[in-house]
Amino acid sequence: MKILETNNLSKSFGGIKAINNLDFTLNQNEVRGVIGPNGSGKSTFFNLLTGIYKTDEGSRIFLNGENITNLETHLIVERGMARTFQLLRLFSEMTVLDNMMVGYHLHVKYGILSSIFGTRTTRAEEKRIREEMMELLVFIGLIDYAFMDATELSIGQRRLLSLGRAMAMQPKILLLDEPAAGLSPVNVDNLLKIIMSLRKRYSTTLVITEHILKVVMETCKTITVLDYGTKIAEGTPTEVKNDNKVINAYLGEELDDDQVLRELNS
């Protein structure tokens, strides 16, 4: 069953096409890898999906059959699509627990007025959220740091927290933007384990972009390869690995002498 679909997705900055007529479909419960060399448009793709960038004309994005093109970010998030950021963007002057509780924002069962005037039910709800988030912190292994500010965490712990915050949102689709960047190999394994068990627990559909190919190759059944904003390949890890276009994109095309001369003359 299709959960996310894009038609003709395009985005240009000035004259440069960052994403060019991309058609992308994602099925329920899938774990999809999106790879590509630097500047191939992976982050732009995520920013378009979550409404942070506005798409060019003619683009369509459907979430569960609903057109969500150019909706505001918080509205898209409300419809069940969450993301993490490559640069984490944690709420650094807030405690780890508060970070998690902000993640739970959309599911809090009281309104603005009761957060000012409410008494017993509000307090009970707060308590419930706090306990649930504590439990989730146990799950991702940050319970010991619950009352520390996010700035005081190590890079690995921050990556975990950003994942935890996204999971607290209980999304249908989670877009992970380079979740393993800057981690040591041991931490990468640990992170992958946590990602997969979280996925099982919340039955979330995952989209992962990654530089470290190992991460995607091991976790994803299907991989989409982007280069210069276009999809150049899609398939199982083995198919993608052996695709000429992919190899060229990563290693650079080898030109023969005739081609070089032609390039120079033009």
Add this chain to the structure above:
Amino acid sequence: MSFSNKYRINLYWAAIIIILSLLPFIVPNLYQMHLINIICINIIMAIGLNIVKGFAGQVTVAHIGLYAMGAYSSAILSINYGFSFWMALPGAVIITVIAGAIVGIPSFRLQGPYLALATLAFSESLRIYISVNTDLGATIGISNIPPPVIFDFTFNDAFLYYYIVIPFTLISIYFSFKILKSKLGRAFKAIREDQLSSSAVGINLRFYKTIAFVISAVYAGLAGSLYAHLDPGFIHPNNFTLQESVLYILMLVIGGIGHIWGCIVGAVFITLIWDLTREYYQYQLIIFGYD
């Protein structure tokens, strides 16, 4: 988190309330009582500013404009339309809230110093408008603003007025804590920390920024109204200049932006320093950095 802990905290609050309600019997003279009233009003102002600036991180200089709005609407309502204090105060708060929501609009697009400039424009133009508009008393000011009355009992000096001010102050502090510890406070802090990230967890930035400005406007309107009716009931546009605005920001900075107790300490401290320096006017420039 046990029952006894909660019980103890309630006991603390009870003790504080008793001490505060006995304060007029300890304080030796009327001037010092007047100063305490001013301190209380400044506390309300400071924690109101703290909500929009400390919690939600929106750099606003318009708070003083909202304060003026509260004071003037309360004064006009009670003098020109014959409202009693108990009607003028909510009226002033409502008018200020509307203004506050409008002041919040630039925050949708502007941040940091740019937002400060946009909000500065509001408070300064309001002050200038008041100071040239003869219907609002212009620079002659509005005098004879009636004091609050309950059943023929008039709160017309600082000792009595304290019993009007202090409940409002305590309630303001209480609600400030409640906001901080709720979903609303968390959303404000998230916006302060990272706007993009907050929208990515589903926080509606415009809505919550407007709410932050509106809540702070409630505080400013309340403080303004309380100030207008404070004996001898006189307001003047000179009391709402950029200098005062800086003073309120100073209260926040001294106590630590974002901390409610810090704001209270800052408000007390700055008001007392302000009081002391008038006797040593030669040194005022050194302390406050402006004259």
Add this chain to the structure above:
Amino acid sequence: MKLIFKFSLIMTCFTFIFTSYAFSEGKIKIGVSIRMISDIGFKHGKMMEDEIQMINDSGGINGKMIELIFLNDECKSEKGIANAQKLIYQHNVHLLIGSSCSSVTLPMVDVSAKGGVPHITPHSTSSKITKRGSDWIFRVPISSRFYKSVDVAHIVKNVGLDLAYIISADSASLTQAEEIRDEIKRDHGKQPLMFVTVQQGEMDFRSHMLKAKSMNPDALLISAGTVAGAAKALIQSYEVGIPASVKRILGSGASKQEIPTLAGDAVKGVYFTAAFSAADDRPIAKLFTRMIKDKYGVLPDHDFSQAWDLIQIVEHALRKADLKLTDESLASDRTAIRDAIANIQNYQGLASGPISFCADPTPECRDGNKTPVMIEYTKGGKDFVTKVLGTITFKPNHGL
């Protein structure tokens, strides 16, 4: 525990400040709240202090010393109110002097009336001050109701009724300008050509001047709020090409010597009304002018003379009053001083006319000086020359 700690911190702050001030018995305490920031305000304060020092050095008032307490109000009513209350209730002063600005004096009148303290103002001219019906207020300077009548009489007789007002939004200027406008409307049925209020501290009046020029007025009534602003306004009126035949009429602030110095030749032919002229050739005025010039390095304007007159009046009154100066006699001492001031009749000091008070809490009784003087600048620049056009003594109930 944390809560208690924080709370006690705040309470310590309170006690630190709220230890009551010791009452110094046997001294006459006078509280002063004026604008002490600007250079000239500072000099007024200094002069008051020096005069009081001279009284103390020569044995005080019937053997009793005077203690002067200065507070700065920055011309802000909030601080003026706080100052008045501090002086009355904390310092227990016998007499309150203040303030420089009408907008600060106005609420102070209510405070002094409530506290039962004689209150005498050195500089405030707004007619509203004595109209509040306080038993305790006295005014040394000339009320705006007298100033405006001089202006109106002069305008009607010598100038013409097509007027353009450019008025600074400070309370004294605005009150006076509105009173002139209303009187001309009432007695001569003539609306002003234009009436604009500008911000206090405004420096650029050219757009207003151009508008005024297009209307061809008989006279410009200018009040710029600051001396620099007034000088700029005069210069700019020539810059935009308003001819010299259009009279420029300024407020009483034009007596300040900076205006001719800054404005240069643009000041020639400017009229203003004041309570004192540095060109006054009475011996006492000459002596005073030289004394101020030697001591404070400026030519005295009428703010100086009024502050000086005020101290003399206070001295006279204190000598007449029967003061016990004990803790218990505070209220009766205050009443005695009030009655002594109210008894002052025909005090002839530097001011253009005699100053008299009486006991009723009405403007008739409490506006001391009733004799404005009209002055014209005949030469600008540093060595400016003024000419006294005339003085009028009004009946006490004039303009009410």
